Amino acid sequence: MQAFEIYGGVGGFWTYGPPGAAVKQNLIALWRKHFIVEENLLEVDDTNIMPYDVLKTSGHVDRFSDFIVKDSKDPNIFFRADKLLEDVMDARMAAKETTPELKQEYQRVKNQADAYSKDELWVVFQKYQIKSPDTGNDLTEPVAFNLMFPTPIGPSGMLQGFLRPETAQGIFLNFKFCLEQNAGQIPFGVAQIGKAFRNEIAPRGGLIRQREFTQAEIEFFCKPGDKPHPKFAGVASLAMQLHPHQQQLAGEGTVTMTLGEAVAQRTIANGTLGYFIARTFLFLVRAGCLAEHIRFRQHLPDEMAHYAADCWDAEIEMSLGWVECVGIADRSAYDLTCHGKATKTSLTAQVDLDKPITIESYALTKKAEGLIGKQLKGAGPKVKEYLQGLDEATLKALVAKAEADGAATVSVDGEDFSLSKELLECESKTETKHVEVFVPNVVEPSFGIDRIMAAIFEHTFYTREAEGGDAAAASAPPTDDGKKKKKGKEEGSDDKQKPNVLGFPAEIAPYKAVILPIQLNLIKDNATAYAAALDTLRTKLTDNGLQYKVDESGASIGRRYARADELGIPYAVTIDFDTLGKSDDPSKAGTVTLRDRDSTSQVRLPLTDVADTLTKLSTAHPLTFADLMAAYGTGSLPAATPAAPAGGASGMLEYFAQHGLTAKLNAAVNALGKEKPDDPIAFLVAALQKM
């Protein structure tokens, strides 16, 4: 919801209330599991406020700007130039009279909108005669507006700070420390999750373009060169929709190919980039996005930063169109090089060479270096540094000139120095190296958590057919195709409307379960027994760290299921008269029904199993509801009362537990366990017979 709503709100600031905040937390926890734990990444937690120097070096002070165009007659009407250009191109493409050729041209302009320089933008605005949309007035020439929020640090206010525009810089700053923590080993990755801030000119689209938002970024540091990834083979056969820059410039659509193909034919620049594209895709699907509405778009050559080797955006299709949600860029060695230079710190890594290599170099002799220092005094060091920085050919030319003319002139920092040939004495040197030292390249997957949240809400939302629908459809697990219009039969539902469902995966659902007494009479007539059952459930759920809701309202059970469906709660636990032993079937005492939101199927299981079952249903390699139905039978059908010890040998142990025989069984097994049995079956039979 809009932040500060009771104060009228401020554009670009949004608050996650309950249960949105819980979904966001779960999504971040899932990201941590999917990336940090899986890839063994290091994590840093840097500050939101950063000083001027850091952001000057990173280029944000000079270049982190958008361009504003203003209405020439009313300076209070202004637009973000690239977004206005995109909107105008969209409108012209949609116009009836537009020819296919023009359409392609407009599409190209739109694709490049945020890559144009100030001057290019002005040319394009003039070429297409773009006016102020509502007034029709002319627009002013674009002016740059820096998007960082400034804030002064300290009581004197003399130290300029900014709110960070991205979390990535905090990783580069701590590269050296992280490399040490990783015992100098490369490749390795570092992650940071946190807020970033951009003082957007025209925030819009709800969660899509906020002034304060949450990023999750990885910098994966690797050796320059081919950049293969050790785990790439595991994802090579994964196929997805790619939109390479050639297709975009030709106005063509996406192509579907495997990542193995894409990397082999260099559509994707290298294996590390390809690996993170794959992991990103798998993450988005695991979080609830529909695979068919995810594509990876390559940046156009003009759109990419000059230092970037290749860059792909994960775009997700939502009601607003295809929205960039993740950027995965090969940023070469740019960032570490800049920060290293600015701070005179060596931000390098090294690897052992398989065999030592010999390097020949051509450089000043020690003697010449000494003479430069002596003769040029204070200017000596900078002249020496200048000469050391020259490439071999230039240096050789200089030496030749000095030998021919007796001296050669160099210009350093605008000052001319005439150097005699003694000062330019050089020699060829040979050096043997056992390690290779380099500034690591980085591949940077950068996630916009809020945008992914928006996609999840849209993709998991569906409307259930309230009445009718056949049982087979109702119990089918959700699929990509079926989700948006799934049929399901809700037993006992008294609601004629088609109910809305948020089909969050259990891993990110805000509550894992809702607990429901079947009807209010149950509580009224059995207060103590009900309280005891509820308490058992609560305690075990809390112990397992599972959030739940209790709905003790007087609404019908169907109505309460529907309410939980709207909140995206994946499972409902119903306490009924059977649970409390108040029915004709005493075998059901101590059991509850567990209902699956998406299939609306139910199983009946011991109340004491609920928490552990929900834990398994909500983790990385989950138990599926189908497994559960196989183990416990379907509780909602009267015929399918499950045989007590179903569920294989584990179910058997449960059954022993229910009969209070666990300790006895354990003792028997342990007593025999002192000797090593040859035949497990005979052994267990012997143990049982001793009980």
Place this chain on the structure above:
Amino acid sequence: MQAFEIYGGVGGFWTYGPPGAAVKQNLIALWRKHFIVEENLLEVDDTNIMPYDVLKTSGHVDRFSDFIVKDSKDPNIFFRADKLLEDVMDARMAAKETTPELKQEYQRVKNQADAYSKDELWVVFQKYQIKSPDTGNDLTEPVAFNLMFPTPIGPSGMLQGFLRPETAQGIFLNFKFCLEQNAGQIPFGVAQIGKAFRNEIAPRGGLIRQREFTQAEIEFFCKPGDKPHPKFAGVASLAMQLHPHQQQLAGEGTVTMTLGEAVAQRTIANGTLGYFIARTFLFLVRAGCLAEHIRFRQHLPDEMAHYAADCWDAEIEMSLGWVECVGIADRSAYDLTCHGKATKTSLTAQVDLDKPITIESYALTKKAEGLIGKQLKGAGPKVKEYLQGLDEATLKALVAKAEADGAATVSVDGEDFSLSKELLECESKTETKHVEVFVPNVVEPSFGIDRIMAAIFEHTFYTREAEGGDAAAASAPPTDDGKKKKKGKEEGSDDKQKPNVLGFPAEIAPYKAVILPIQLNLIKDNATAYAAALDTLRTKLTDNGLQYKVDESGASIGRRYARADELGIPYAVTIDFDTLGKSDDPSKAGTVTLRDRDSTSQVRLPLTDVADTLTKLSTAHPLTFADLMAAYGTGSLPAATPAAPAGGASGMLEYFAQHGLTAKLNAAVNALGKEKPDDPIAFLVAALQKM
């Protein structure tokens, strides 16, 4: 470490590098489990940047200041007045010539240092002749400095924003929405975890006084009055060190009492406050703080905000002395009342009354209200509002005057209105109410996550006696008393220094385990088998979401244990020749040793059990290492080789799995399970015999 270190750093900004960032994340996750899940709190996630209006209402624009005193001869030397006062009082108390009476006086002044107003501070500074510490110059009169970081919002820069000084305001702003989400039920609590920002005058003490820090706050909304808490009985018998304001003002120390006593005798104002003091204490201990170094200090009457009913700080003793880490305040209805007034929003809740009550009131008749509107035109509404706001006695006096004189004059917003007696016609009304409407009171536990981190690092750190020490001491579990100087014997340690250990509880440890090949030859000679074992471990640990480290360096096993101890890793998994089936004892194939950091005890268990065992060892209601030793025996002692199927019936199932018999066993059990067996033992025997 200091933030932006390669750029020279900026005071008051700190970065958590690995593994500190991971510890912080785990601490926050633990907080979520301990408070949000346990208390079923709602969670919000509001913005860091907040607009002027919100912080004007909350009082932060006007009053969130510290006082600066400057050296009268050098304005670049300045001090935070209250902290300078505290330091001076500390120094004077420590002086030899100080009498006990003076000591008490200085202690009182110190305790009140941050509660003095600007004028009071100046009086105190003059009374005690406080000078600029290094120069001995006079100090200037204190001036207020607002601690919020300002930042402009939007391209015009016309909207003033600030970085939030606390996370609490974001909860109050969203109270209405949260109450709806809670179906109108009260009491309930809302939590927020996030960054807060204070532009400290003199940041110091590392993590203790930062300019950017992490808070975790709860606002627990409840009905005004006695404020009992439904779960108070569960914590009433918990005893802890309290420092009530009477004892502080008398210069006396803490008293130890149970919370039941403290609430009963009104030392702590109410049960809700007492409950959260208890939960806070339990959280701190669970996170690794030592109980004997935790105390709760009550705010002095002068120190508390005027609206607060009672306030207690959890103080933790560290090398810097007793540091306030958590504040738990009963803030009455102050915040909701302010925001409600400022936004003309009704921030109230209601509860059903057990029996309806009748309320009598005395107010203008409808007819009089109509006449006021007609006769006073534009001024009508404000005059009506003024009259409605009068208490009964004042209104009756006014009516009496109008009846006596024909009219009465009232002054509204500086304007006088003469009201005829017709306009002041009043009547007594009787109303029956079934619900009680009120502005909820809040109890606010507010946690400084970074300070708690600092305490955990200090309290869990200990030095192990490297050589010698007796086995009994070595295997004793850590206790409050023993932790700081625990003896432990490290088998195979080749290090003569006393090794340092960070005894993090497993729940917050950055890595749950380190995986160690016993020596490098193991890998060299058995590359494939080792890789397979490692891969099995990695996959299961990742599936369980557990972070781990692998140490394949050439250092001795003892040295690598010691390294892991320094990082606070609670368990070490060692892969040895037995694991790979390369020893004389084939029964140990597929098993590894698991070493406990604090006791240095070891058990030997199946490699496939490791991940689930670690999960249990690192959760809320953990398995203890003693349980594990009972189940598996102690692996480090040669005599105690565990029999293969130890571990009771569950271990038995593992054993079946190792023999590839799981599917067969499950099938046999399931086949028989169709009928309900009477005798579980006979049933399982029958199943086994069919295999």
